[in-house]
Amino acid sequence: MTPERIDFLALLSDPDMLQLMLVACPDGIVTTDANGRVTLYSGASEAIFGFDPIQVLDRHFSMLFVDGPERALLDQQLLERGRVVDVEIPGRHQDGSQFFAAVSAAVIRDRYGDVAGIVMYIRDHTAVRQIEDALRNRNTQLNHLVAKLDHMARHDQLTLLLNRGSAVEAAEDALLASGLEGMNLGVALLDLDHFKMVNDSYGHLVGDLVLARVGAVLQKATREGDIIGRFGGEEFVAFLPGADLDAVTRFAERVRTELENALIPVTEDISVTMTVSAGVAAIPSCADSLSEALRIADDRLYAAKRAGRNRVVHSDKNQRRSAA
Amino acid sequence: MTTDTSSLSLDARNRLRTIVNRTTDLTPLKSVATRAIQLAEDERSAAMDLATVISSDQALTSKLLKLSNSAYYGYARRISNVREAVILLGMRTVRSVAISSGIIDAFKLPEFEASGFDQDLFWAHSVSVGIVAEIVARETRVARPEDAFTAGVLHDVGKLAMLLCEPESFVELIDLVNREDMSYREAESAVFGIGHEHVGARLAERWKFPEPLVATIRDHHPAKGIHTIETMSDVVGAANLACNREGLACGFDFTANEERKTVQALPPAVDSAINRVHGGMATLEEKARAFLLHVTARAPRWYAPHHGEPDTAAGDEPGAGAA
Known part of the structure; x- marks a missing residue:
């Protein structure tokens, strides 16, 4: 031993x-x-x-x-x-x-x-x-914080809508979820008319206020499942799962009239009225992919601007496109 | 609708028929490609069918997924199956990849070293034309961009059929181009008496391609030049000239030979479409190379570096130069 x-x-x-x-x-x-x-x-x-x-x-x-x-x-x-x-x-x-x-x-x-x-x-x-409880609490707080940061990263802080990347991602998710045969998605690009004039006349803070109000109008016009985002600057995007070209055109038209008739107070005694131009497209009737649909909606948005603004364009009347 | 060959002599017409018959015997198109071609455009079920048809071909599926997840489409999200590719990239895009890669596969011809005609460069040119045609179609909206891509990739397919069926005559043709400084078209009519566009169009008919595609292959060399972009043939014809202007010639490396580059004026829409791409022609050329890399699963031989491109590929250029 x-x-x-x-x-x-x-x-x-x-x-x-x-x-x-x-x-x-x-x-x-x-x-x-x-x-x-x-x-x-x-x-x-x-x-x-x-x-x-x-x-x-x-x-x-x-x-x-x-x-x-x-x-x-x-x-x-x-x-x-x-x-x-x-x-x-x-x-x-x-x-x-x-x-x-x-x-x-x-x-x-x-x-x-x-x-x-x-x-x-x-x-x-x-x-x-006690330590475990404290840790658990801290963990919950962290999760809240992460969720908040995630929310911030995905949303536009001014309008509280999704930002561009997240909106597109959400639309892709909607397409993937809908499957090949049921794929129906309306796409609308909306751009405020003469927004620069608001910024120039009343300052950027008022401009921000206007954007936030427009965001609210858009939000109000949507149904459950619709995806609304700020596409950049004074441009907004709406993806409407299940909507065909008619439906998304009606949606854009509704937003357009709503905005046309809304007074947006910018100071205590001044209100402005904004108008919006929009281009709309739909999957599958106009395009077979999201990027193509966005491109078409963008073209139509510019057609709307060229045609005098405050209108919705949903076709390429003056464009040639032979169905090859 | 048949290709109009009435302008050809009886002898040339017989030769054309022989080449087309032999080619369809020698290069059976995979059923996936055939079915992709014949899928109904507008039917809802077509997307489903396409996904099912492609999924049944493992090699094609893997090529498609590699391409989908590569910088070629620059897609951030990971695409993990054919169904997702069809949904996210679009049915027409996936279909054009299936058709193009089916045809590239079908024409895996024995090497043809001595002739100075490089099959890798043939496809390099064809895919470049497809990519330029795609953006020109997008810019001008005269055709669907994906169809223009397919038509661009296949516009010269008649040349391969001629090489396949009459290799001796083809060597003679190449010799005339390389040594006698003849243009390809002159040499072609001197040796074969028929143009590759007729062979290609006939083949496309045999493969039951939709009529606009057949017409584009047939008409990509308009006699009166291209002044405006009004049809898909104009799109592909102009893209062809644009690539030749950049030295991305078909089967030959003319990048170092200024005299052999096309100087023909192009409709302004072509250059505005090219300039709208970040990086311009160099980016499009890189995309073409990436496409071939993923579709043939090997690095293709490429043109000598030019227009300020970094000199990375200098080592693996075989003596494909025409000079």
Whole structure:
């Protein structure tokens, strides 16, 4: 035998040393007899539960814990496996308060295999619980923050609509979800007429206000599932899943009249009226992909501008396109 | 509708028929390509059919997905199956890729080293013309851009048929171009007595291509030149001239030979379409190279570097120069 091994055995056979180990152990140690009555209640246990040894010894160990599903689970696992590791059970303190106790326990058997008692190691988990709760809270806050940042990255802060990239991505998602046969998507590009004049006459803050109001008008005109975005500058985009060319034209026309008749207050006594030009296209009647539909809508938007603004263009009347 | 060959002599017409018959025997088109060609344009189910047909061909599927996820389309989202490609890139785009790659596959001819006619450069030219035709069609709106691409890629396919069926005559033709400084068209009519556009158009008919595509292949060399862009033939014809002007010639590397580049004036729409592309012609040429890379699954031989392009490909240019 190695010297270390001899020393260790010597140590185990020294009752003083065993007692010292029992006393010095920071975990509370409780043992019971075969009937569950407490036979040993260490100093650390005293510190955890607050009971004097005289109040505990020879009483059933269940007085140390709150009855409940956790207790039942402890009993059941001890019965089935003969041991449990770090089960969290509400502990009962001498002053009536409760705390979280982490309990490891094992059934002790005598040499004939009969149950001789239970030994339990108990730790006060309150501090751990507090840290865990704090972490959980912090995590929730972080998730909120990430969601908020994500929202900010995907939305235009001024109009609270989707930004260009996210709007296109959402439209692609809608197309992918609709499948090959049911693919129907209306696309409208809308551009405010003479927006620069607002900026030049009233300043950019008023310009921002106008954009926000237009965003609200657009938002109001949509149904559930429609995708509205700020495409850039004073240009807006609407993707209407399920809409054909007629439907998206009606939508753009509705926005156009709505805006034409709306007074947007810019100062306390001045209001302006904005008009919008729009080009619309639809999948599959005009294009078979999103980029093609956007290109067509863009062309038609410029046709609307050229034709005198404040109108919706939905066809290429003056353009040639032989169906090849 | 049949190709009008009444202007040809009886002898030339017989030769034309023989070449077309032999070509369709020697280069059976994969069923995927045939079915892609014949898909109904306007029917709702066509998109579904196309996705199903392409998915049944693993090689084509993998080419399509590689191309879809490459810089060629510059698509941010990952496209992971044919169905997504059809939805996101569009059915016509996917269809034009299927047809083009089917034909490029069908014409894998034995190497033809000695002749000075380079098949890699043939496809380099054809795909470049397809890409330029696509943007010109988009600019002028006289044809669907995807159809113009397909027509551009296939506009010279008659040349390969002639090479395939009469290699000796073809060597003679190439010799005239390289040594006698003849133009390709002059040499062609001297040796074959028929133009490749007639062969190509006949072939396209055999393959049951839609009529506008057949007409475009037949008419891409209009006798009176191209002054305005009004038909798909004008689009492809002009794209062809634009590529030749840049030295991206068909089967020959004329990039270093100023005298052999086309100087014919082009309708302004062509250059405005090219200039609208960031990087202009160099970008389009790079796209053509990328297309061939993904469709043939190997790096194609390419023209000598020119117009300020970085000198990266200098090492792998074989002696394809015409000078």
